[in-house]
Amino acid sequence: MRNKFAAPTRAAASAAALLSLVLVPQLAMADEPKGDVAWDIVAGLTTEVGERLAGSEAEARARSWAEARLKALGFANVRVEGFPIRGFVRGIDEAHLVAPVPQHLAITALGYSAPTPAKGIEGEVMYFPSLDALKAAPAGSLSGKIAFVDHAMRANQDGSGYGPYGNVRRQGPAIASKLGAMAVVIRSAGTDSHRNPHTGATNFTDGIKPIPAGAVSNPDADLIARTFAHMQPGGKPVRLALTLTSHAQDKMPSGNVIADLPGRDPSLPMIVIGCHLDSWDLGTGAIDNAAGCAIITAAALKAQEGGAPLRTIRVLWAGSEELGGYGGDAYAKAHAGDKHALGMESDFGADRVWRVQYAFADANKPLADKITAALNPLGIVTSAGKADGGTDVEPIIAAQKLAVIGLGQDGTHYFDLHHTPDDTLDKIDPAMLDQNVAAWTAVLKIVANEAGVIAAP
């Protein structure tokens, strides 16, 4: 993996080779896969749009970009379906230890953090090794204090650690608020060791007062932990200054971009495949989730090479996934009248697909076997457990009780990059992106040409 991330990157090498002293702007990068639908989408979105935080002007530009690109690629019924969201507007992110010694900290506000005043706040830090330790703190014991929760995430291939470890981010701030904390800082829910904090939404549920909530990078969390460990008994308390001026904002505009490849038999329920167009704002949203939109879109086009399949394939580039799955909910509501058979999503980066899972009726066992056989040559195995869709297709899957196929990507390094400034194009290996497109193409060719009923368990 190190080599994959090593500089000089392809873009650097090719730019140096190709761009002469006098600018030749029409040149594409030399060793990037030119004319490759998937690569062009992920390179285009990250370069020509960049970060596209849900609700922002940038997300609106991303929708326009997506609409134009999907039309140019030959999709039918390309449209934007707008909806309002409770958004989040990024402000200043700054933190430093004040005592026992001054130390700068790399921090990001969590989504839906309350803002500090512009001049910041300062307070004594209370150390909690885990979310459970925070939960066990006595009522009122954090009054006027800043809680620090030092719960370190472990990497694993299937990403299953994100559930429990991610709870520090999702639940920790609300718990600290209930205990009286003036603010909360968590160790990033991430598996890297770079000075790049991981953002992501937190939840102040009804009745709980939002407080400033931030995440520091892993090396900064180490430093805070070490600062406590190096303190002498009776020494100065650890004090932290925080300036986190981001704020939530109601009624911001978002929207889904939807496009169809019409099937030969419109009476058959369609296949809906999803990704999300919005990204967090620290990076350029390459693996999360331009890659997903690139993979599903390229595969849908490849699946119709040689002739349209029986069933319509619909691509959903959802808006506002990161801030709470608004796009998926809006889709399910707006398209309750459309007949769907099966839902799938790509939203776990751009590393290789290593397993397939199904949520199929028993009667569809032969269909599953056919798909498994088509995937085996790509190094993809079946795995125990029932497929679930991603955030953007789950609402329609739940509403219409759809069958699901899950193509599981290797997530060992996903949480090195997820929601950080480091989510940039250079982290994507074109060969791995190709493998994803090949796997999706194989699946879509089979399911979109299935004349029989495709049903959920």
Next chain:
Amino acid sequence: MRNKFAAPTRAAASAAALLSLVLVPQLAMADEPKGDVAWDIVAGLTTEVGERLAGSEAEARARSWAEARLKALGFANVRVEGFPIRGFVRGIDEAHLVAPVPQHLAITALGYSAPTPAKGIEGEVMYFPSLDALKAAPAGSLSGKIAFVDHAMRANQDGSGYGPYGNVRRQGPAIASKLGAMAVVIRSAGTDSHRNPHTGATNFTDGIKPIPAGAVSNPDADLIARTFAHMQPGGKPVRLALTLTSHAQDKMPSGNVIADLPGRDPSLPMIVIGCHLDSWDLGTGAIDNAAGCAIITAAALKAQEGGAPLRTIRVLWAGSEELGGYGGDAYAKAHAGDKHALGMESDFGADRVWRVQYAFADANKPLADKITAALNPLGIVTSAGKADGGTDVEPIIAAQKLAVIGLGQDGTHYFDLHHTPDDTLDKIDPAMLDQNVAAWTAVLKIVANEAGVIAAP
């Protein structure tokens, strides 16, 4: 290498295990090497002082910390020798592309950059793939423009790429200024692919007007290059907004910390071993260069275990290396009257020593052979080329024509971290630090007990 950098780090795991809900601040980290002189120095400097930019109040605190620690370790004649420097005061570092689309860029001002106004500057970007391309630009052609130099550094084990690639940073800004540029941005002289720019000093030689000068991270440089490549002919120019408010400042206080382990025969010229105490301000100066001070100091102490050697060993923790080698110059001037035999330095991180080089008189061949034989069991080989000292001992080596031994560390990943926010304690592998201390100890035991003349070629 990836595992070495992988989180959760030692500090995280141990803090979670050891720090209970109620703070127990006297606990040390569980699996860090307790009571180990080298580890304690590097952990102490990074945790109890942190960044220590030359000339700053933090560097002054570092000198006090060093003085107290060297005394506590039993060194004699521990003293601080002050000198004034032309310093650099960090301000705001911000940059973004304005056109063709807005994109945030991760940037740092280079040392001795001129400040922009507080509200920043904006200009059209001229693209140069290399320093040579910049040099070839016609006089005046950059008038009112911002130069971008996209020269990507390659990693190599002996660090020899830093000479040529580092020239983009050292010389590029002055060349751009002469061509009329309003500002200059370079691709970081670094080998990683993270959103961490690499700072470092640049040189506006006499008569050349300082201009704002910054370095963007490798992924950001990729983005700028791709932005040029994606532009349509006749499209909007690439425009950049820069706010870099750091500024140079004269007459700032710095100083060296010097300590001796007196030898049994004061008539013999001493061994001087160097490192530097100052660091860049983006990280906490773990590999650059707390590690060096840790290695030489621990080794000096180990070399006298079982009895003082014949010759005095002097440790020089130099100030203001990063801003131009002030500490080494001050040492050579202040100690012109002291008799030295040999100089050595550790200033290339904390990875393993893989080679030894000598700058010895022919008559010292047997001494070199003895040292080589002692180093072979540690996996260290001799290598072609003449040893040179580091920045902090070179002036005294040159002034007194000293012999030199160079213990070369593996620098393959050094420029992933060098001068970045990522230069933090978690990047140091205690086993590699140990190997360095063992190598230095083996060398010092031999040279400090050499009764015969030790002479330069």
